[in-house]
Amino acid sequence: MAVVVGQNKMTLNHVRAGSSVKVEYLEASPLKERLMSMGVVSGTVIKVLSSAPLGDPMEINVRSYNLAMRRKDAEKIVVSLLPTA
Amino acid sequence: MSTLSVALTGNPNTGKSTIFNELTGIRQKIGNWPGVTVDKRMGYIKHDDRAISIVDLPGTYSVNARSPEEKIVIDYLLNEHPDIVVDVIDASNIERNLFLTLQLLEHHIPVLLDLNMIDEATKRGMKISSKKLSDLIGMPVVETIGRSAKSTKKLLSVFTSTVMANYKNSDLIESHIEAVAAVRAGEGKDDDKEEKVIALRYALIDKLISETVDTSNMASTSTTEKIDHFLANGFIALPILLLLLYAVFEVTFTWIGQPLADALDFIINTWFSGVVDDALTTLGVADWLHSLVVDGVIAGVGSVLTFVPLIFTLFFCLSVLDGTGYMARVAFVMDPIMRRAGLTGKGIMPLIMGFGCGVPAIMGARALDSEKDRMVSILVTPFLTCGAKLPVMALFAAVFFPDNASNVVFCMYIVGIVMAIIMAKVLNVTTFRDKQSTFLLELPPYRIPDIKTVLLETWDKGKGYLIKAGTIIFAMSVLIWFLSNYNFSGPTDxxxxxxxxxxxxxxxxxxxxxxxxxxxxxxxxxxxxxxxxxxxxxxxxxxxxxxxxxxxxxxxxxxxxxxxxxxxxxxxxxxxxxxxxxxxxxxxxxxxxxxxxxxxxxxxxxxxxxxxxxxxxxxxxxxxxxxxxx
Structure with a gap:
């Protein structure tokens, strides 16, 4: 039930584990600047890893480290799906 | 020659504190930065006849001065002008680590880049050219393996032989600084400009990485991700978590901590107290002094000292777990549950400690992200049933509810937990309404904890408890003794x-x-x-x-x-x-x-x-x- 934000675009919280995506842009949120400082900027490639057992928070691999964030914060990150390698 | 001042800065999880501990050992002093509860760690060492002072600045991802830690770092570097600023970088995570580096260079703070844990990066298939990186940014670069004696020696030699004044930002960095200045001078809202600056930094980092790091041999799935499959992702993670927490509790309150505490209790309150009691009787000191020493000071201070083994054991266990990187997973797994109570995942550990003793629990709140999370955690911890309340509950339940004693005691635990949750919610919507609670957590690679760091951390926390709480309890013991033994007409039996x-x-x-x-x-x-x-x-x-x-x-x-x-x-x-x-x-x-x-x-x-x-x-x-x- 991916929410489509335009062609091939979706918000990060809807990306399935194991998929790689490219960050399109970040919507305004209290975490925006911190996320950007930690390397989540337009053009960055993110690999979505498995979530915590209760489905939230989710874990991503970005710039060769792993970062955990809540799904409601991931909702503010608009990404486009990359073809699986 | 004057003392060489060195400041260590860098991201969290880079092994910075391990380097600091390896460099300074027990020759370190831990104080507080003025006005905040962030530890200030200083150490002194001699190398090649040169006295070196080292300060371990708080680990931060950036220096935007948004958090107390970030403000400490940038203020210290700009005001104190240490001779050498070491930027400790986790080599396998160099991309994000360089963000802080660029920020420091933008402030025209010359840095010595330390590519730490270079062995881990190599193992993961990354090849980093230090020489090229040094040329590109204009600053010296050194490679280390966190906890090896050889690396420590090498760093010290680099400190004494490097003259930072010889290094200047490269043209590449200078043109980046100009670009940043242009954005800041341009039109637009401050936030938007700051975001553009961040994008500029990562654009430069991408360029630096593409020229210095060869990742073509990197494995797609790391060992850490495989372990996380069990410890952080699958359903099995929950029972494992409970089991580990239970083990920590058992070690502290049954296997190691409590037996030591009981032994200490015996030594102080029975043996030592008896010896002093006899000695004072033999010496024939005044009754009031005798009573003050035995019933007041020894009984009071003794009751504090008996907590010490518990605290040291608990902090040792938690320090080990923290050193492995598992604590980050605990926070990750527990976040959705904690969030319902108005807390965050990282708050679980301090609260669990609260069932043992509120003191380490309150100290444990240090590890939390935001001031709000720290405060809420500290303020709700006292509602939990600590080890000292348990005997009171058990006794009253046995006297008044002999048929349901354990159920009544259990209810008291529930009363404590429910009130902690309610008050966490209340504090969230009242006193700390305006403050943000956020959850953005790096899950560092699993590592074998550095024993030196574990021991120093344990000692540091336990020592703080001894000194600060010990002075207060000492004074209070004397006061209570006085109140229960005197009235307006003097001493009373x-x-x-x-x-x-x-x-x-x-x-x-x-x-x-x-x-x-x-x-x-x-x-x-x-x-x-x-x-x-x-x-x-x-x-x-x-x-x-x-x-x-x-x-x-x-x-x-x-x-x-x-x-x-x-x-x-x-x-x-x-x-x-x-x-x-x-x-x-x-x-x-x-x-x-x-x-x-x-x-x-x-x-x-x-x-x-x-x-x-x-x-x-x-x-x-x-x-x-x-x-x-x-």
């Missing part, structure tokens, strides 16, 4: 005529509607602030039951007759609820003062828990009466 009895009678008026308005209950409540166990021993003395037996059942029989007269089952329940919830003990209060840095929060913690306890015990008693109980 009858505690019933002491200041404490008068105070107890005064305090007891507060409990008129709770059904336990006896002066003994009032006095017990007062001494319970010193240590919760004291509620029982005070009542034992005041009701003249003689020594309260160690065994709960015997003690219950002793207390039965005494307490039965002044408590009904319902008022006893109200008293238990009150004891469960009211004021943290003085040691915990002292810790709150130390951790929050403000007297205000200590008094607040005292006052609001008392109010909550008063209201809830009132409700228990009055609703109980309405329902026809007695």
């Amino acid at each position: 009858e505690m019933t005529e002491s200041f404490l009895a008068v105070l107890g009678a005064g305090v007891s008026h507060l409990f008129a509607w709770q059904g336990f308005a006896s002066w003994q209950a009032g006095a017990a409540a007062i001494t319970g602030v010193v240590a919760k166990e004291a509620v029982i021993s005070t009542m034992g003395i005041l009701y003249n039951v003689g020594d309260v037996a160690d065994d709960t059942v015997d003690a219950a029989n002793q207390m039965m007759t005494a307490l039965g007269g002044s408590f009904t089952a319902l008022s006893a329940l109200a008293f238990m609820v009150f004891t469960q919830l009211y004021s943290p003990c003085v040691t915990a209060l002292g810790t709150i003062k130390k951790e929050t840095g403000k007297w205000k929060w200590m008094f607040f913690a005292f006052a609001y828990t008392c109010v909550v306890a008063w209201i809830v015990s009132l409700l228990v008693y009055q609703i109980g009466r309405l329902l026809g109980f007695n």
Whole structure:
């Protein structure tokens, strides 16, 4: 039930584990600047890893480290799906 | 030659503190940065006849001065001008680590880049050209393997041989700085400009990485991700988490900590106290001095010292878990559950500690992200049933609810947990309404903890408890001793005529509607602030039951007759609820003062828990009466 934000675009919280995506842009949120400082900027490639057992928070691999964030914060990150390698 | 000043800076999880500990060992001093509860760690060392002072700045991802830690880092570097600023970088995570580096260079702070844990990066298939990186940015670059003696030596030699003044930002960096300045001088909102600056930095980082790091051989799935499959992702992660927490608890309160605590208790309160007792008798010192030393100082300070093994063991276990990287997973797994209570995943550990002892729990709140999370955690911890409240609950339950004793005790645990959750919610929407609670957490690779760092951390936290809380409990012990042994006409042998009895009678008026308005209950409540166990021993003395037996059942029989007269089952329940919830003990209060840095929060913690306890015990008693109980 991916929410489509335009062609091939979706918000990060809807990306399935194991998929790689490219960050399109970040919507305004209290975490925006911190996320950007930690390397989540337009053009960055993110690999979505498995979530915590209760489905939230989710874990991503970005710039060769792993970062955990809540799904409601991931909702503010608009990404486009990359073809699986 | 003057002392060479070195400052270590860098992201969290880069092994920076390990390097600091390896460099300085036990020659380090831990203080506080002015006005905040962030540790200031300084160390001194001699190398090649040169005195070197090293400061370990807090680990930060950036220096935007948004958090106290970030402000400390940038203020220190700009105001103190250390001779050498070392930027410790986790080599396998160089991309994000370079963000801080660029920020420092933008401030024209020359940095010595330390590509740490270079072995890990190599193992993961990354090839980094230090030489090229150094040329590109214009700063010296050194490679280290966190905890090897060789790396430590190498770093020290680099410190003494490097003259930072010889290094200038490269043209590449200078043109980046100009670009940043242009963005800042341009039109637009500050936030938007800042975001553009961040994008510029990562654009430069991408360029630096593409020219210096070869990742073509990198494995797609790391060992850490494979372990996380069990410890952080799958359903099995939850039982494993419970099992590990249970193990920590067992080690602390059953296997290692408690036996040591009992041994220490015996040594201090039986053996040492006896020896001193005899010595004072032989020397023929005045009775009042004798009593002050034995009943006041040794009994009081001894009760604090017996907590020490528990605290050291608990912190040791948690430090080990933290060193492996597992604590980040605990926060990750528990976040959705904690969030419902208005807390965050990272808050789980301090609260679990609260069932053992509130003191390490309050100190454990340090690890939390935001001021709000720290404060809420500190302020709700005292509601939990710590090890000292348990005997009070067990005894009262055995006396008044002999058929349901364990259920009643269990209910007291629930009362504590429920109130902690309710107050966390209340504090969230009132006092700390405007403050953000966020959850953005790096899950670092699993590592074998550095034993030196674990031991130093354990010692550091335990020592702080010894000194700060020890001074407060010392003073309070003397005070309570005085109050229970004196009245206006001088020393008294009858505690019933002491200041404490008068105070107890005064305090007891507060409990008129709770059904336990006896002066003994009032006095017990007062001494319970010193240590919760004291509620029982005070009542034992005041009701003249003689020594309260160690065994709960015997003690219950002793207390039965005494307490039965002044408590009904319902008022006893109200008293238990009150004891469960009211004021943290003085040691915990002292810790709150130390951790929050403000007297205000200590008094607040005292006052609001008392109010909550008063209201809830009132409700228990009055609703109980309405329902026809007695």
